[in-house]
Amino acid sequence: MTPGEFEFLKKFLKERSGLVLSNDKQYLVESRLLPIARSSKLETLSAVIGVLQKGTNKALETDVVEAMTTNESFFFRDKTPFEHFNDTMLPGLLERRAKTRLIKIWCAAASTGQEPYSLAICLKEAQARIAGWRTRILGTDLSNEVLDKAKAGLYSQFEVQRGLPIQMLLKYFDQKGDLWQINAGLRAMVEWKKLNLLDSFSHLGEFDIVFCRNVLIYFDQQTKTEILARVAKSLPEDGYLVLGAAETVVGLTDAFKPVPGKRGLFQRNVAAKTTAGPAPRTFATAGLQR
Incomplete structure (x- = not known):
């Protein structure tokens, strides 16, 4: 994956899920997206990113977002x-x-x-x-x-x-x-x-x-x-x-x-004046979680 491809992926994930990837997370991207590449019959991560850049495969886009935003949980976590x-x-x-x-x-x-x-x-x-x-x-x-x-x-x-x-x-x-x-x-x-x-x-x-x-x-x-x-x-x-x-x-x-x-x-904090901030952004995917 080239630096340019990694930058595209960072922007893609930020827009679709809010996830902010730091530059030292390329190893995480590779470990989570290589199985997506294999299951999609794409040979490399560069091929996956090429499809994402075309914007023609919504199922792949969803798979990539879900793979990168899925994190562990366990019962009574942190007590x-x-x-x-x-x-x-x-x-x-x-x-x-x-x-x-x-x-x-x-x-x-x-x-x-x-x-x-x-x-x-x-x-x-x-x-x-x-x-x-x-x-x-x-x-x-x-x-x-x-x-x-x-x-x-x-x-x-x-x-x-x-x-x-x-x-x-x-x-x-x-x-x-x-x-x-x-x-x-x-x-x-x-x-x-x-x-x-x-x-x-x-x-x-x-x-x-x-x-x-x-x-x-x-x-x-x-x-x-x-x-x-x-x-x-x-x-x-x-x-x-x-x-x-x-x-x-x-x-x-x-x-x-x-x-x-x-x-x-x-x-x-009822003493504070709460504003909603900018309107929420809407994308084709739906949900970011732990």
Whole structure:
């Protein structure tokens, strides 16, 4: 791959998904796109880029974007956000939503589903506290491949061993040969949609909690600011935003303020005047996730 081809690919991915590739990521491009070249019966990455430059193969364009924006996830990743969910977010919402008895959660970087299912497990474990309540969990992602895996709820032994306590594995999963499947009750708690965070997501409605973890790190500063401004509009004044351990709102927006003593947890800053920023960009592809 020539320097010019790499520059084209960087621009292509930035426009289609928001992903910003640094110059030292050529090895990552090669490792992820060589399988795409083989499956498309193209001999080299240069041939793949040549087809992309013509703009005549939408399926290949989608495959390239999905391959470059698919990242790993695992159950109860980083633990802390789920502790915050159990000890801060859920108790607060149970008090403030007593009239509607409805809690709505959006996982904006759902990947293969471990995060939404982890939240579903938290809600199941809190069943005594939320008896009579309705809950909605929405998981969105760019990639059809990871969404299909999430919907199926089928995971390898390695995947379920990462972050999932053995008692929860036995309680909420059924063994299917060498794989483990989330039980039907938990699968029914989560709704899945394909979505690009660069596009408008106002049609999704309002949520009490938005998990947007480990995705903003792939965007440039302007894109982060635009997305956070629009996320703020999808939350009520007392809603919660959860970011990844390496992510922050500092220097990006005043629409959110940290919850004291709760790393990675933010609430709307109602004293600030929130603007939506530039209109979201619209592309043929749909969704960037973890």
